[in-house]
Amino acid sequence: xxxxxxxxxxxxxxxxxxxxxxxxxxxxxxxxxxxxxxxxxxxxxxxxxxxxxxxxxxxxxxxxxxxxxxxxxxxxxxxxxxxxxxxxxxxxxxxxxxxxxxxxxxxxxxxxx
Amino acid sequence: xxxxxxxxxxxxxxxxxxxxxxxxxxxxxxxxxxxxxxxxxxxxxxxxxxxxxxxxxxxxxxxxxxxxxxxxxxxxxxxxxxxxxxxxxxxxxxxxxxxxxxxxxxxxxxx
Numbered sequence: 001x002x003x004x005x006x007x008x009x010x011x012x013x014x015x016x017x018x019x020x021x022x023x024x025x026x027x028x029x030x031x032x033x034x035x036x037x038x039x040x041x042x043x044x045x046x047x048x049x050x051x052x053x054x055x056x057x058x059x060x061x062x063x064x065x066x067x068x069x070x071x072x073x074x075x076x077x078x079x080x081x082x083x084x085x086x087x088x089x090x091x092x093x094x095x096x097x098x099x100x101x102x103x104x105x106x107x108x109x110x111x112x113x
Numbered sequence: 114x115x116x117x118x119x120x121x122x123x124x125x126x127x128x129x130x131x132x133x134x135x136x137x138x139x140x141x142x143x144x145x146x147x148x149x150x151x152x153x154x155x156x157x158x159x160x161x162x163x164x165x166x167x168x169x170x171x172x173x174x175x176x177x178x179x180x181x182x183x184x185x186x187x188x189x190x191x192x193x194x195x196x197x198x199x200x201x202x203x204x205x206x207x208x209x210x211x212x213x214x215x216x217x218x219x220x221x222x223x224x
Binding site: 004033035042043045048055056058090092097098100101102103104105106107 | 145147149154155156157158159162202206208209210211212213214215216217
């Protein structure tokens with residue numbers, strides 16, 4: 001079974017721009033979660049989707065948004081990029097809405113200049 | 114109350130030694146405690162996980178010890194190998210809740 005895939009793997013943007021990151025979960029998995037990883041803050045939860053519905057949301061500003069499609073694929077969007085948004089963005093999928101066992105993708109490395 | 118505190122931040126162990134990483138939590142509603150291993154340039158990979166009704170779980174060289182009354186759990190890596198050098202994260206989750214991570218421990222195993 002293929003693992004979680006994330007595209008693109010690397011991205012360079014400038015302040016003020018917006019960016020969209022994509023995540024394809026493991027086949028059959030219906031729950032997708034997004035995390036931001038930085039050296040200073042570690043792994044921070046962004047949001048979680050199950051069956052196209054956002055079930056949980058972390059403490060991030062409204063510039064961070066996401067959605068899930070009917071095929072369970074998910075996208076996250078960051079608008080009006082700031083330097084501090086430079087991070088590794090990780091997507092994880094799990095089988096069901098309880099979402100206990102989460103499998104992570106390789107991440108998208110975002111650099112904001 | 115949602116925090117998971119992990120220590121130490123970094124750990125250096127000789128090959129063949131035992132690596133021990135500790136985590137503590139406050140939220141008694143947490144009912145799932147996984148450990149993840151992350152290599153540079155990769156996403157975290159699930160290593161081993163435990164539920165609070167079990168005091169110990171072993172998988173190969175990796176063991177989780179869980180102390181529910183103290184609200185602490187730890188990862189023991191027996192016979193540590195240079196290939197174990199990575200960053201390790203403990204985490205905790207409630208049913209239907211988000212996964213909360215510790216700050217991570219950078220493990221270096223010297224040959």
